Amino acid sequence: MPEKTGPDDQVEAPPSVLAPGPGARVALDVRGRGVVALPDRVVVLDDDFRRLRGFDPVTGAELWRVQAQPEARGEHTLYAVGDRVLLYAGPDLVAVDARRGELVATHSARAYNGGDSSCRLDITHGFAARGRRWTVDEPALTACATACTCSQRLFRCDTGAPIGKPFDGSEIYLHDELEQSGSMMCVGAPNLLGRIGGKYLLGVRARPDAYEAIAVDGEGKVLWRRPELSAAVERYRRFDGDVAADACWSIDSKSMVAWTCSTGQIRWRAQFPGEAHQFSSEAHVVAPGLLLVRRLSESELQVELRDVATGKQRWRRTLPPDRVALAPGEDTDVLAFAQTTTYAWLDLHTGATLREHALAKDQSLTRDPASDGYIRLGGPEVALLSRDGEVLQTVPKDTPGIEWLGAGFVAGRQERRFTVLRRPDFAPALTVEGGWLVEDSSAALGPAAVVLREQRGQDEPLRIVVLRAD
Numbered sequence: 103m104p105e106k107t108g109p110d111d112q113v114e115a116p117p118s119v120l121a122p123g124p125g126a127r128v129a130l131d132v133r134g135r136g137v138v139a140l141p142d143r144v145v146v147l148d149d150d151f152r153r154l155r156g157f158d159p160v161t162g163a164e165l166w167r168v169q170a171q172p173e174a175r176g177e178h179t180l181y182a183v184g185d186r187v188l189l190y191a192g193p194d195l196v197a198v199d200a201r202r203g204e205l206v207a208t209h210s211a212r213a214y215n216g217g218d219s220s221c222r223l224d225i226t227h228g229f230a231a232r233g234r235r236w237t238v239d240e241p242a243l244t245a246c247a248t249a250c251t252c253s254q255r256l257f258r259c260d261t262g263a264p265i266g267k268p269f270d271g272s273e274i275y276l277h278d279e280l281e282q283s284g285s286m287m288c289v290g291a292p293n294l295l296g297r298i299g300g301k302y303l304l305g306v307r308a309r310p311d312a313y314e315a316i317a318v319d320g321e322g323k324v325l326w327r328r329p330e331l332s333a334a335v336e337r338y339r340r341f342d343g344d345v346a347a348d349a350c351w352s353i354d355s356k357s358m359v360a361w362t363c364s365t366g367q368i369r370w371r372a373q374f375p376g377e378a379h380q381f382s383s384e385a386h387v388v389a390p391g392l393l394l395v396r397r398l399s400e401s402e403l404q405v406e407l408r409d410v411a412t413g414k415q416r417w418r419r420t421l422p423p424d425r426v427a428l429a430p431g432e433d434t435d436v437l438a439f440a441q442t443t444t445y446a447w448l449d450l451h452t453g454a455t456l457r458e459h460a461l462a463k464d465q466s467l468t469r470d471p472a473s474d475g476y477i478r479l480g481g482p483e484v485a486l487l488s489r490d491g492e493v494l495q496t497v498p499k500d501t502p503g504i505e506w507l508g509a510g511f512v513a514g515r516q517e518r519r520f521t522v523l524r525r526p527d528f529a530p531a532l533t534v535e536g537g538w539l540v541e542d543s544s545a546a547l548g549p550a551a552v553v554l555r556e557q558r559g560q561d562e563p564l565r566i567v568v569l570r571a572d
Contacts, residue, residue, distance in 0.1 A: 122569060126524060126531035129551070130162040130568035137566045138180035138187060139543040139553050140236055143200045145187045149563045151178055154187065156203050159547050159568050166203025170196045181223050182543055183246060183259045184239025190223050195248065197262040209262045211248045212255050221250040225259075229296035229343035229350070236546035241320075243345065245297035252288035256302055256318065266322020269306045293337045298345055298363045301325060305335025315366055328366035334359045344387045349410045351393070355381040358395065360413060370413030374404075382437055388429035389450055392416075396427055398437040403427060407450060417453040421446060430456070431489040433469050434476070447491040457491035464502065472509040472525060472549065479504045479512070484528055499528040506540040510549030510571055513540050522552065524571050532569055541566075 120128050134146035134155075143165070144157045151174035156165045176192015182200070189196040190211060197206040224247045225232040227240070237244060239259050246259040252273050256265040269292035276285050290307030297303065301317040308314040308329060315331035316324050334352045335341070343350040343363055351360040358372045374381075374397060381404075385395040391411060397404040405427045406418035421427060424440035428447050444460040445467055461467060465480035467487075475494070478485040484497040501523070504514035511531060513522045520538035524531040534556075541553035550572040556565040 120532060120534065120567065122532045123524070123530045125529075126522075126569055126571050128567060129160060129570045130157055130566070132157070132566050133563040134566050135563055136178055136180045137541055137553060137555060137564065138182045138234065138236070139541060139546040140182045140185070140187070140200050141546050141548070144547075144553060144566075144568060145180065145182070145198075145200055146566055147178055147180060147189065150174065151191070154189065154198055154203075156200060157568075159551055160570070160572075162568070168198060168203045168205055170198055170205060171208070179222070179234070181225060181234055182236040182546065183225060183244065184237075186239070186260055188223060188246070188259075188262060190221075190248070195223075195257065195262040197260065207261045207263065209257070209264060212253070212264070212268055221248070223247070224249045224254070224294050226294065226296045228298065228345040229341070234542040236543045242300045243297055245294065245302055247294050249294070251286065252291050254292040254294055254304070256294075256322065258320075264322075265302075265320065266318060269304065271307055272310065291337055293335055293341075295335065295341055295350065296343060298343070298348065301364060303350070303363060305331075305337070308332070315361075317364075317366065326366050328361075330368065331359070331361060331366060334361070340384045342384075342386055344410060347387070347391060347410050349387075351385060351410075353383045353385050353395070355383055355397070358383075358385060358413075360410065369411065372408070372413055372415075382439075384437055386432070386436070388432055392450065394427070394429055394432075394448075394450075396437045398423060398439050400439065403437070403439075405448065405453070407453065419453045425458075428491075430491075431469075431474055434467055445491060459487065459491050459493075466504070468507060470509075471507065471545070477507065479507070497526075497528055499523075501528065506544075508540075508545060508549065508552060511552045511569070513552065513554075522554070522569060525549075531571065 136147035138145050144159045146155050154170045155167045170189050179190045181188040185201050187198045187200045195211040196208045199206055225237050226245045227237050228243050246257050248255045252271040255268040271288045271290035274287045293305035295303040304316050305313045313332045313335050315328040315335045317326050339352040339354045341352045348363050350363040360369045381397040381399050383397045385393045388394045393408045395406045403421040403423055403425050407416040425444050425446045426438050430447055444458055446458050447456045449456050467478050470477040475489045476487040479501045484499050485493050486495040488494055503516050504512055506513045511522050518535050520534050522532040537557040541555055544553045551570045554567040
């Protein structure tokens with residue numbers, strides 16, 4: 103049950119008072135060892151690593167407090183899925199109900215994140231990796247797993263209970279007698295692809311020299327195995343999928359293969375020309391039933407549009423290597439080679455260039471979470487662009503060093519000074535000194551709030567702040 107808040111165990115006040123700009127306020131200012139945001143909660147891991155506290159992100163009121171573990175064990179990381187907070191604490195995985203502030207269950211994580219710095223939780227929705235962002239919990243689409251360098255273990259997102267047996271690669275330990283040091287190399291590391299229709303899809307090692315694709319149900323039972331997809335599910339290949347079309351595909355520099363996600367049946371294969379070139383390749387769905395395939399080398403960018411169902415090529419063209427080819431409204435996180443980049447938006451019917459937008463060296467372009475278009479940052483002004491690259495508005499504002507972009511705030515730093523700007527006028531909402539960052543899960547609170555954390559030294563707890571513009 104949640105613990106009562108008592109006067110003797112309050113967290114001491116932060117060392118300095120923050121002074122937000124006009125129209126902004128500090129809704130929460132506490133210390134803790136970790137933080138994660140949900141749509142109506144901010145959950146903080148206490149200084150002692152044992153307790154979690156839930157706060158109202160509007161008023162800052164403490165809503166509950168619960169002891170999550172009897173003692174601190176290993177490193178500690180918080181994740182949020184649905185109305186659950188998952189505390190990954192060394193060898194343990196602890197699930198807490200974030201609405202009621204109640205301990206749900208504690209299970210062995212198997213993957214020990216105190217001994218392997220690469221250990222984490224893998225959270226996916228459909229085929230999209232979520233990291234530490236808040237993730238909606240849909241039983242047919244949301245997948246949770248503990249993952250280390252050479253192992254993957256599925257678990258229930260609501261309780262942390264393990265699902266079936268873990269999947270392992272082969273660990274090879276290398277020892278350097280001269281340096282008196284050792285390292286571990288993994289052969290055949292398991293690959294969690296995602297979840298669709300309640301099935302978990304993975305690529306796992308079948309034998310030392312081959313993978314196989316498998317589907318696992320909610321109890322850990324293997325529903326099917328597809329050795330013929332061995333090369334398609336190896337970890338070095340780019341993978342993506344379309345839940346609506348029940349389509350999965352993977353791509354490398356020479357070939358592409360697509361299959362039906364729910365059954366593992368191969369739909370089509372494609373071989374690419376230009377095998378002599380050193381290409382980086384990827385393919386993403388850009389409209390219902392359509393894949394935009396990009397292959398980039400030092401000399402050219404090859405772009406083609408294919409049907410998801412049949413693999414039929416609708417058009418193909420070649421662009422200079424300093425171009426980034428985009429479908430209208432597509433994320434900018436696609437293949438790029440040159441530091442100075444020109445974005446080119448393409449007509450999906452013909453492949454013709456609709457519009458181009460060149461960036462200066464200190465500028466960046468990204469999807470705007472406040473619209474269906476784009477935003478350009480850096481230089482003497484901010485520019486807002488439409489979904490096909492037309493400049494709609496400019497705001498005279500120098501925005502160097504932007505590290506985070508939200509629908510209501512942007513944040514960045516110059517040397518030791520960290521600044522949060524409020525949108526749409528980009529007026530300063532908060533300027534502070536120190537090692538501040540925006541918390542990954544901030545977007546869960548909506549455009550009116552942002553969660554900040556300050557690293558105060560290796561042995562000091564974080565300073566955790568919720569800044570609001572309402």
